Amino acid sequence: MPRPREFDQELALDKAMELFWSQGYERTSIQDLVEHTGVHRGSLYDTFGDKNQLFLTCLDRFRQSASARFKMLEGPGEPKEMLVRYFDAVIDSAMNNGSRRGCFVANTAMELGAVDPAISSRIEAYSVDIESRFYTFLLQAQAQNKLRGKHSLRELSRFLVTVRSGLYVLAKTAPDRQTLQDSANVAISLLF
Known part of the structure; x- marks a missing residue:
């Protein structure tokens, strides 16, 4: 036994x-x-x-626990304010997690993404999940006639995934929070 x-x-x-x-x-x-x-x-x-x-x-x-942050993009509310709060939370996390270690999945993608197929498939699933959550958020914003721009929701979702990942990577060497905030502000201004 x-x-x-x-x-x-x-x-x-x-x-x-x-x-x-x-x-x-x-x-x-x-x-x-x-x-x-x-x-x-x-x-x-x-x-x-x-x-x-x-x-x-x-x-x-990590994938299971990271999905909790997306709750702030769900439900009723002003989409622009929701995205501002979301990116503020991402920046807080990126700037305040110990030695600015970045995002676990983004770090893994850079270290092992092209090396191990099992790891690559998990990274892809994580990215698809994030893209899907952004897509749902943008669909809601579009239904409220709050979105502007000429890009499709899929393109915008992928753009937001890139911005999110970029904030974590940038936080590893950024001298201050404002550097990240500037990037988030530009992304938000392109949507609303």
């Missing part, structure tokens, strides 16, 4: 994700994960599989 697990799997997964997020996949060793999570090597393997499987599980967990 297998021994019951003696650690909080959710907490261990969160700690592993934080380490991968801060250091990247290649720079994170199994020993780093053991030390950071406080979980023995054998228990990590038994629970999550190898390092690659653990990393994939972390990507899945």
Whole structure:
């Protein structure tokens, strides 16, 4: 009979994700994960599989948790104000998450996106999910006759995905919040 697990799997997964997020996949060793999570090597393997499987599980967990921020783009309200609040939250997150480590998925895309098909498919699914959420938001804004411009909703959705990702990347080296805010302001002005 297998021994019951003696650690909080959710907490261990969160700690592993934080380490991968801060250091990247290649720079994170199994020993780093053991030390950071406080979980023995054998228990990590038994629970999550190898390092690659653990990393994939972390990507899945990040995708689930990141979707909460999109709630601010749902429901009634003035679309422009909703997008302003959304980008403010993105900028806050980008500027205030430790060592400005960026977005976990964007970092992964730059490090491993073209190398590992399983990782690439998760990155693509994440991007499609974000695009879909922006599309739904823009559809609502269009129904209220609030959108301006000549681009299709699909084009605008993809543009917003790019702006969002760009803010996280820019935050890694931007001297101040205003640098990111300027980019968000231009994006908002193109839509409303």
